[in-house]
Amino acid sequence: MSTTGQTGEDLSDTTLIARMAAGDERALGQFYDRHGQLAYGLALAITRREAEAEQVVAESFSELWRNARSYGVSSQKVQGGVVVSVVRRQALAARKKAGEGSAKDQVIDRRTAIETTSGKRASVPKSAGERSRDIVIDVLNGLSPVQRTVLELAYFSGLPVREIALETDESEEQVASQLRSAMDALRRTLSVVSAHPNELAVTRA
């Protein structure tokens, strides 16, 4: 869904954040329209509960609204990374507070959701956001099973190296090394994608 200003041009995330910092609630609504589905999907993937995911999204956008000025011109190449960073932190905190069960079981559930959804989109023309998503999934599928599990436990379950080592029966050094090699694989493949701002946006109508 495009976000149009008075001139009909799409407003960049930088512009929306600047307007939010100035107290423009309409800009907050537009920012939510652009990143809300990404935020909710990520929150749901981490918390595994719809009500909690909604709460996480509400609190995340409240935080983004309060702190808009501190984001300014982000050093991150992709502005949507600010949303992802805040939502992930809030979702992991909510998950920890709720006392979630086995992280490794949830890796399996989450992976099924990822692979099922990617398969459905094969026959329709894809947006930039969908192509980015396919690239990320392809890279994840190309990782070794251990690398992928370690990466998902760190990112989606928020486990520290020490706990990932316990879950996977690996040493902490091996876990740190696996994380580095997995992230290096992603970094190599995504270097072109991450150079283009706003490709992290959700599918636009």
Place this chain on the structure above:
Amino acid sequence: MTHETYLELAAAHALGALDAVERAAFEAHLVTCQECRAAVADYSNVAGMLALAVPAAAPQDGAALRSRIVQGARAVRPISSAGSAPTRRSMAPWLAAAACLAIAVVSAVAWKKDAALAGRLQVELAAAREGIAKRDSTIAAFFGPEVHVVSLSEPEQKPRMRVYWNHTSNLFIVTAFNVERAPEGKTYQLWALVKGKAPISMGTFNTDATGHATATIHVASNVLDAGHIDNCALTLEPAGGSAQPTETPRLMGAWRHVD
């Protein structure tokens, strides 16, 4: 730990997968290692892309959630632009009573037509009011619609100082309560740490013989323009400060919003 060992941890750090002690040691290393800072910045960008792996989804009642978010924003103002007056808190009762007493004394003396004493008391009253206004302004800087705070400590230890950042008045308020007085010819310097960038000086200050300090530092434009600032570090530098830290940080902490 060697530099290679730290570099091996950069990906884990970007994912938030280091425990408190490891994170403190790693972030202390980051202050003086440009290669590791660049690695963390790269990995942080990559980590953000992992969110794309899961399907975007809409909540059951998306319109209601959107409305809740926008309505909620009306109750909480964002960081306002420069020029907005900071929220001022009313004077504590004892301050008001002290001012009233001083005014009453001046009135009584004037009634007794002792012009010289009245004049002297008026000067003292003006000085007291100025001091009260200054304290009131400092107190106000702790509060307001947008204040962040960082508690600085050694790893796993209690904080030894705090820095408040009032975004409305563009002030750092430094409160140290257990920081040994700097040796002669030295000064303490605070640094804003941004992923992928060299440390940015926030300013310098010194503590007294009891290890205490209260100071206000204007937030410089290069700090404001730095983007999202994650952490804060304290080092001991030559008098006048340094362009970049010359030692591993003595104290560190992460910025958080004061709710």
